[in-house]
Amino acid sequence: xxSYSCSNNSQYHSYAYNSALYYGQDCxxxxxxxxTNLIQKSSNLSFLFNSEELKKSASKYSCPTGYFSLFPxxxxxxxxxxxxxxxxxxxLSLNTNENMSLFALEDSSKKIFFLGFKDxxxxxxxxxxxxxFINLSxxxxxxxxxxxxxxxxxxxxxxxxxxxxxxxxxxxxxxxxQSRLAKNAHYKTQMKLESGGIYTICSTGLTRAAxxxxxxxxxxxxxx
Numbered sequence: 001x002x003s004y005s006c007s008n009n010s011q012y013h014s015y016a017y018n019s020a021l022y023y024g025q026d027c028x029x030x031x032x033x034x035x036t037n038l039i040q041k042s043s044n045l046s047f048l049f050n051s052e053e054l055k056k057s058a059s060k061y062s063c064p065t066g067y068f069s070l071f072p073x074x075x076x077x078x079x080x081x082x083x084x085x086x087x088x089x090x091x092l093s094l095n096t097n098e099n100m101s102l103f104a105l106e107d108s109s110k111k112i113f114f115l116g117f118k119d120x121x122x123x124x125x126x127x128x129x130x131x132x133f134i135n136l137s138x139x140x141x142x143x144x145x146x147x148x149x150x151x152x153x154x155x156x157x158x159x160x161x162x163x164x165x166x167x168x169x170x171x172x173x174x175x176x177x178q179s180r181l182a183k184n185a186h187y188k189t190q191m192k193l194e195s196g197g198i199y200t201i202c203s204t205g206l207t208r209a210a211x212x213x214x215x216x217x218x219x220x221x222x223x224x
Contacts, residue, residue, distance in 0.1 A: 029096050029097050030069040030070060030071065030072065030096070031069070031070055031071075031072050031094035031095060031096065031097065031098040031099065031100070032067040032068065032069055032070070032098075032099045032100070032119075033067065033068055033070055033092075033094070033099075033100045033101075033102055033116075034064045034065055034066055034067045034068070034100075034101055034102065034221075035047045035054065035059065035064065035065045035068075035102050035103075035104070036059070036062065036063070036064040036065070036101070036102070036103045036104070036219070036221075037059045037060065037061055037062070037063070037079075037104050038061065038062060038103050038104060038105050038136055038204055038219075039061070039079075039087070039104050039105065039106050039112060040106060044058035044059065044060060044081070044082050045058055045059050045061075045079055045080070045081060045087075045104060046058045046059065046079070046080045046081075047059065047065065047077065047078070047079060047104075048076075048077070048078040048079075048080065049068070049070055049075060049076075049077060050071075050075050050076055051076070051078070054068055058082065062204055062205075062219050064101075064221060067099070070094060071094070072094050072095055072096045072098075073093065073094065074091060074092075074093050075091070075092045075093070075094060076089060076090070076091055076092070077089070077090050077091075077092045077102070077114060079104050079112060079114075087104075087112045088104065088112035088113060088114065090113070090114045092114070092116070098118065099118065099119040099120070099121055099223075100116050100117065100118055100119060101116065101117050101119055101200060101221065101223070102114055102115070102116045103115045103116075103117075103136060103202075105136065105159075108138070115136075115159055117132075117134060117161050117200075119198075119200070119223045120164055120198060120223070121198065121223070121224045123196050123198075123224075124166050124196060124198070125166070126195065126196075127168065127169055127195050128166050128167065128168060128169060128195065128196075129166070129167055129168070129169045129193035129194065129195065129196070129197045129198070129199065130164040130165065130166055130167075130197070130198040130199065131145065131164065131165050131167055131193065131198075131199045131200075131201060132161060132162055132163065132164045132165065132199070132200045132201065133145075133154045133156060133161065133162045133200075133201050133202075134156070134160075134161040134162075134200060134201070134202045134203075135156035135157065135158055135159070135160055135161075135202075135203050136158070136159065136202050136203060136204050136219075137158070137203040137204055137205055138158050141155050141156060141157070141177070142154070142155050142156075142176065142177035143156060143174065143175075143176055143201065143203060144173075144174070144175040144176075144177070145167070145172055145173075145174055145201075146172060146173045146174075146175065147170060147171055147172035147173055148167070148168045148170045148171075148172065150167055150168070150172075152165065152167075164198065167193065168193075169192075169193050169194055169195040169196075169197070170192065170193060171190060171191070171192050171193075172190070172191060172192075172193060173188060173189075173190050174188065174189055174190070174191060174201055174218060174220075175188040176188065176203055176218065189218050189220070191220055196224075197222060197224065198222070198223040198224040199220060199221065199222055199223065200220075200221040200223055201218065201219075201220055201221075202218065202219040202220075202221065203218060203219075204218065204219050
């Protein structure tokens with residue numbers, strides 16, 4: 001199966017790219033999908049693709065599975081918990097050469113659903129990085145990238161994403177504010193954008209988390 005790393009401190013995830021769910025298949029033009037569990041109060045979650053489990057161990061909250069090479073066309077995606085109970089089943093249509101990040105989320109009524117965003121593996125210019133912002137926190141809005149003389153403010157509604165933005169490689173601060181009225185960052189972290197790297201920055205959790213809910217944080221995904 002695929003390898004990945006997950007640090008609970010930095011929330012930084014590194015991806016591998018060439019594992020296939022169906023062994024013996026040519027992965028060159030197959031679609032690639034990674035899955036992330038963002039369901040509150042769910043410590044572990046397993047994903048099934050057309051009823052076949054994607055990885056042997058369940059995925060922890062905010063820790064992506066890494067990319068899997070899957071078949072193009074119409075497919076079904078299922079999320080199950082530690083007890084084997086089915087939480088959600090969704091259809092997913094994949095195209096040849098399509099790369100996607102898929103997140104398992106829940107709405108305010110605790111209904112589970114999947115949300116997908118198309119990824120890019122097209123390399124940026126030399127000395128550059130590509131970065132994208134996604135807001136997956138129901139009660140936050142502002143994400144700021146600051147460093148190397150650059151400051152990018154993005155006000156994103158819940159489930160909204162930006163396009164990939166090309167920036168100089170180097171060290172950056174990523175700051176999160178609940179709204180335009182908030183003066184101070186609710187959460188901030190520093191990261192290094194490598195030359196040629198492609199990254200997705202997600203806001204996760206809740207700024208006003210109840211007991212056993214995941215607090216507001218950042219999930220920094222390296223797409224390539």
